[in-house]
Amino acid sequence: MKYRVWHRTRYTYDDDVSNSYGIAYVVPRELPSQDVASADVRVVPEPSDASRRADHYGNVRTYFQVTDPHRELVVEATSEVDVREPSYDPDALAQSWELARPQASPGGVDAWRAVDFALPSKLVDQTPEAHAYAATSLVPGRPVGEAVTELMQRIHADFEYRKGATTVTTRIDDVFAQRAGVCQDFAHLTLSCLRSHGLAVRYVSGYLATTPPPGRERVVGADATHAWASVWLPDGSWLALDPTNDQWANDRYVTVAWGRDYKDVPPVKGIIYTDATNSTLEVQVDVMPMSD
Known part of the structure; x- marks a missing residue:
């Protein structure tokens, strides 16, 4: 598109x-x-x-x-x-999540570079609650694509999208306490959950093309910036997940920048x-x- x-x-x-x-x-x-x-x-x-x-x-x-x-x-x-809609190698998605950790897969493509996204950052603490929440999806030996997708789906189901519930400096513990937030918070939550288990995850900023409700015209200027997460795979690709909308990023997502968290970009x-x-x-x- x-x-x-x-x-x-x-x-x-x-x-x-x-x-x-x-x-x-x-x-x-x-x-x-x-x-x-x-x-x-x-x-x-x-x-x-x-x-x-x-x-x-x-x-x-x-x-x-x-x-x-x-x-x-x-x-x-x-x-x-x-x-264009990203494509992923089925073999990379089928790799167990334990082997998709850059420190456990030094032979992976750009594993040394991905390690930076497995560490805590300014706005993304790796909390015990995030670790426990993610453990439900990250069962031993589970394919990484399946595991991280289920985590995305659970965040979408368990946390309410609510404007004004948080600020740009909201911490992970606050998101768990309120069980609500916006796209930035859901991206940060995904990062915290997966990084706490050693996976490398980027914070991605950009835009999501939206369509008006049936019978309504597009309102120019009414869209917004968006944020999602992307997970490193051992073949060097990054699986882009949007917990706010419960889907992998597709050809409606315009990528602007990525970093360790919102503060970077x-x-x-x-x-x-x-x-x-x-x-x-x-x-x-x-x-x-x-x-x-």
């Missing part, structure tokens, strides 16, 4: 901002299952300094600095991508210098299918 993705982030302040430094992860990645035909990031006011380069994980990182005094800052990204983050006491944030996203 081909998509035109539009992502607009707007900050407003009640006093002048004299200096803004920002980093944005809003340019989709080039992947075997995803081609990026074009990508543009526009910042208003115009930055005095800007650059685009790959970060440690190969994500496209856009840096900007705005030095003109301003009370509004807009970061607008537009891209065109062609996404937020859409926009930065530092401002100002005496402002109040600010607002407005985000609009549109993922529009394109005809060939």
Whole structure:
């Protein structure tokens, strides 16, 4: 599927901002299952300094600095991508989950690189509760594809999707306590559960193309950013799981960036210098299918 993705982030302040430094992860990645035909990031006011380069994980990182005094800052990204449904080797999915751990499979493709995603990270603690919850699915000798898919299904069934239940700094224990969250929390929960058993799992950020209810027109700008998880397999592929929607990622998923957790790849983050006491944030996203 081909998509035109539009992502607009707007900050407003009640006093002048004299200096803004920002980093944005809003340019989709080039992947075997995803081609990026074009990508543009526009910042208003115009930055005095800007650059685009790959970060440690190969994500496209856009840096900007705005030095003109301003009370509004807009970061607008537009891209065109062609996404194909990923394919996986049945033999890799059939491998026992114990042998799909990078430290137990040093001969696996890029196992040394995957180890980084098996360790605890800033927002993803490997808690005893997460370990016990995952153990129900990770029975000895079970095929890794089957085991992690069942865990995804259980998270979808056991945890309620509820906006406002959590924040970007919510911890794993809080998600278990509330049994609710949003896509970021469900991705983090998947990471915690599987990493606590030695599997390597990425936090993936991007977009999910949605369709309006029957009889309703598309509302431009009403989509949202999305997050899911992907699990390393010994053949070097990564199985992408979306516990929020109880499915493997397919050709409706536009991948932007991945890291150890949300903190590595937020859409926009930065530092401002100002005496402002109040600010607002407005985000609009549109993922529009394109005809060939």
